[in-house]
Amino acid sequence: MQHTNAPLRTGPVRRVVIAGGGTAGWMVAALLSKVLGKGLEIRLVESDEIGTVGVGEATIPTLLTYHQLLGINEQEFMAATQATFKLGIQFENWRNVGEDYVHSFGLTGKDHWTAGFQHFWLAARQRGEQRVPHGDYGDYCLELRAGLENRFAHLPRNGLNYAFHLDASRYAVFLRGISQGHGVQRIEGKIAQVLQHDDGDIRALRLADGSEVEGDFFIDCTGFRSLLLGQTLGVGFEDWSHWLPCDSAVAVQTASVGEAVPYTRSIAHPFGWQWRIPLQHRVGNGLVFASRYLGDDEARAMLLQKIEGEALMQPRVLKFTPGQRDVTWKRNVVAIGLASGFLEPLESTSIHLIQRGITRLMQCFPAGGIHQTDIDEYNRQVRDEIEHIRDFIILHYKVTNRRDAPLWQHCAAMDVPQSLAHRIQMFSDTARVFKAPHELFGENSWIQVMLGQGLTPGAHHPTADLMGDDELGHFLGEIRKQVARQLVQLPRHEDYVRSYAAPVQPQAATA
Secondary structure, three states, X not given: OOOOOOOOEOOOOOEEEEEOOHHHHHHHHHHHHHHHHHHOEEEEEEOOOOOOOOOOOEOOOHHHHHHHHHOOOHHHHHHHHOOEEEOEEEEEOOOXXXXXXXXXXOOOOOOEOOEOHHHHHHHHHHXXXXXXXXXXXXXXXXXXXXXXXXXXXXXXXXXXXXEEEOOHHHHHHXXXXXXXXXXXXXXXXXXXXXXXXXXXXEEEEEEOOOOEEEOOEEEEOOHHHOHHHXXXXXXXXXXXXXXXXXXXXXXXXXXXXXXXOOOEEEEEEOOEEEEEEEOOOEEEEEEEEOOOOOOHHHHHHHHHHHOOOOEOOOOEEEEOOOEEEOOOEEOOEEEOHHHOEEXXXXXXXXXXXXXXXXXXHHHOOOOOOEOHHHHHHHHXXXXXXXXXXXXHHHHHHHOOOOOOOHHHHHHHHOOOOHHHHHHHHHHHHHOOOOOOOOOOOOHHHHHHHHHHOOOOOOOOOHHHHHOOHHHHHHHHXXXXXXXXXXXXXXXXXXXXXXXXXXXXXXXXXXX
């Protein structure tokens, strides 16, 4: 039987409808209109009555690529969103109570073609500090050291890898301005009904006022509701809560009371973990917790006890199920953002997954008709990427010395996906790591977290053993000196932000 790739819908795709605004909707609208807007009619439907989640305020370095594609001026963006810089995440109490480590964005040390830098550091560690001075693994990473010392500056040749802490609500407004400048039409209204063709494709969105917004292609950014993909097209959801036990979050914003540090804080508790994200004008705080171990009222009270500074809002509780839709593209609907699935914000991946969803869609945009081969490839890539990220997040819960509470006892005993079990065992056996094709987190991220969580390899590569004590000590010492030299030249992070990207204050009127 000859295979044919006849389009599912043969007509050209010219009318694109984005259902929902927020960070996801406006990130989609901005890039789609910038790149393909001249050949498309793009409309975004959102209602001021429907709130957005809007708490994902920490990002990872891939956002810089998105901004480059849009031609965004970084200083204007940071001023508009009250952003600060981010060099990594400090994980407190994850390995054990009272023990901290940092997952930074930078590279650590220098690799040899046969073996990563961790093998040389482990060899020195095995020989002992007296024979080969080696310090902490993080001493060999500029981003990590700069973060802990509250320093930052842009360096030549992208010498410092960074991301941002930003106000997600202001970010959506900022992107809305860009989108409308490229011709995107915003339609205010609540979606009352999703209308379909006889073959099952979405035909239009009927709004509460009775009007209809017709389209050839629909992008579902309706958040956890997944109104088009989940509710209308009936795409199932794969629940990952047996690996990721936290299913609730309570969030509150507070006034700044100290210096804005260039890293996110993730503080583990007996029932989950707490985030602290410093912006220019305030601090974002939240508690991610497992509802089986902590009630909503208890969570609110506990968060308010642990914050610093005046609360600027009433804490609000969010409920979620960690997991992923069976597919994210079906017929003429692609879901992006929370409508496609959700992984808890432990490694700040939510905005990245929105970005990857829209860039991947544009790489195979069905302008001439929707083909099943494009759908299948899109869904395969989405699935591969989300499962790699899922495994990386599970790693934080599984590899830990904590046994002081039912949550941590559950995590220690739980089975993990075979893909993660293999990585953990490989590192434990040989200190080796690998990066799968198109995987978000690189080798250094896995190494920092596995070492930080308390996993000590039983062996290292023999290449490192070929170096004598003096040679190995010199090799390590030179890297540490280079990091120290660069570090002292960096200004304070808050001073740099103030001079680089502080919002322009309106001048007072003169008589």
